[in-house]
Amino acid sequence: MKLTNYYVLFASILLLSSCNQKKEEVKITSLKDSYKDDFYIGTALSEDQIEEKDVKVDSLIKKEFNAITAENIMKSMFVHPSPDKYDFALTDKFIAYGEKNKMFIHGHTLIWHSQLAPWMEKIKDSVQMKAFMKDHITTIVSKYKGRIDSWDVVNEALNEDGTLRKSVFLNTMGERYLADAFKLAAAADPKVDLYYNDYNIEEPAKRKGAIDLIKKIQAAGGKIDGVGIQGHWRLASPSLEEIEQSIVEYSSLGLKVAITEFDITVLPNPWDLKGADVNQNFEGNAKMNPYPEKLPDSVQVKLAERYASIFKIFIKHKDKISRVTFWGVHDKQSWLNDWPIKGRTNYPLLFDTQLQHKKAYNSVMQLKEAKK
Numbered sequence: 001m002k003l004t005n006y007y008v009l010f011a012s013i014l015l016l017s018s019c020n021q022k023k024e025e026v027k028i029t030s031l032k033d034s035y036k037d038d039f040y041i042g043t044a045l046s047e048d049q050i051e052e053k054d055v056k057v058d059s060l061i062k063k064e065f066n067a068i069t070a071e072n073i074m075k076s077m078f079v080h081p082s083p084d085k086y087d088f089a090l091t092d093k094f095i096a097y098g099e100k101n102k103m104f105i106h107g108h109t110l111i112w113h114s115q116l117a118p119w120m121e122k123i124k125d126s127v128q129m130k131a132f133m134k135d136h137i138t139t140i141v142s143k144y145k146g147r148i149d150s151w152d153v154v155n156e157a158l159n160e161d162g163t164l165r166k167s168v169f170l171n172t173m174g175e176r177y178l179a180d181a182f183k184l185a186a187a188a189d190p191k192v193d194l195y196y197n198d199y200n201i202e203e204p205a206k207r208k209g210a211i212d213l214i215k216k217i218q219a220a221g222g223k224i225d226g227v228g229i230q231g232h233w234r235l236a237s238p239s240l241e242e243i244e245q246s247i248v249e250y251s252s253l254g255l256k257v258a259i260t261e262f263d264i265t266v267l268p269n270p271w272d273l274k275g276a277d278v279n280q281n282f283e284g285n286a287k288m289n290p291y292p293e294k295l296p297d298s299v300q301v302k303l304a305e306r307y308a309s310i311f312k313i314f315i316k317h318k319d320k321i322s323r324v325t326f327w328g329v330h331d332k333q334s335w336l337n338d339w340p341i342k343g344r345t346n347y348p349l350l351f352d353t354q355l356q357h358k359k360a361y362n363s364v365m366q367l368k369e370a371k372k
């Protein structure tokens with residue numbers, strides 16, 4: 001071989017090895033890419049986020065998430081403020097945002113006792129309620145037929161002991177409102193996935209209630225495709241066993257399981273205080289707001305470990321899980337700063353108020369990186 005050929009060969013080897021090095025250096029840098037073979041990674045969007053008001057937040061959303069839920073604007077008081085009036089201005093923007101960014105779009109929510117328009121609370125009998133449900137569900141689901149990927153058809157219909165909540169829907173129509181809601185939604189868009197969504201349904205009594213409710217809907221001929229475990233959890237509860245058992249049990253009903261409103265509070269809970277009255281005024285009580293400036297590193301680590309243990313379960317059961325959605329993009333936005341006590345500083349999500357990755361973000365990412 002001529003000397004020049006040696007040079008060419010040597011240069012090619014150098015080039016190839018530098019390319020390979022570059023490939024190795026390209027680390028997966030977002031939640032949605034890390035988990036792309038497992039499930040969607042979603043976030044709830046506020047009104048400002050739907051309107052892309054903050055460029056930095058917007059680019060974070062697009063980088064990290066591939067599924068969206070509207071935190072408030074699709075609730076009945078906003079979209080259906082009076083009997084003959086629908087307001088789709090913001091919902092149209094929300095759908096357009098998801099389509100533009102090729103995201104999975106989840107609708108939240110059709111039938112919920114909370115955030116109802118005042119006129120809905122005045123519905124007195126089954127005739128009026130049936131007419132309301134038919135109009136409300138058919139109008140909204142048909143409007144976005146083929147554009148929304150899944151719906152929370154009924155939200156939070158259960159009490160903590162697993163019995164049915166005495167909502168305006170139950171009081172007027174009895175329990176048939178549940179199956180009716182799913183039938184109406186399926187009739188309006190036969191292909192969209194339909195979910196029952198609730199909190200604390202990983203806890204045994206409420207879980208049993210949810211399973212009974214789902215079976216009743218199925219027995220009455222309602223099409224139900226999934227269950228949304230909201231996932232508003234704490235550092236020490238629910239137990240990992242309860243979470244795993246719930247995923248397995250719901251999946252065995254033939255349903256997809258989604259974690260729909262995930263966050264982990266790090267603050268004390270007034271219900272844990274012996275004799276605490278939640279109506280008591282805890283605002284401004286320093287004991288109840290222990291980290292107003294900064295989360296101590298020790299708690300930051302606990303939060304990261306808790307997120308990692310829970311995500312390990314999600315990965316183990318990825319064949320059953322369709323989506324994991326966080327209830328908000330960053331800590332500043334979280335509803336947990338104002339509930340159950342107004343004006344606290346909570347740290348429940350993966351991004352801090354400066355939009356920086358928290359240790360919890362790294363711990364969730366590392367679970368995937370470790371496998372490579």
Ligand code: G3I
Pocket residue numbers: 071072114115199230261335
């Ligand atoms: O619309 C008013 C606005 O006009 C006013 O200026 C502003 C002043 O505070 O309040 C606005 O209403 C707020 C509303 O969100 C819309 O932003 C309410 O005060 C506030 O209480 C309400 O909270 C929402 C809550 O649902 C209502 O129940 C939270 O943002 C939202 O995160 C939360 O989400 C629920 C899920 O939908 C269902 N599962 C539980 C979850 C957490 O509660």
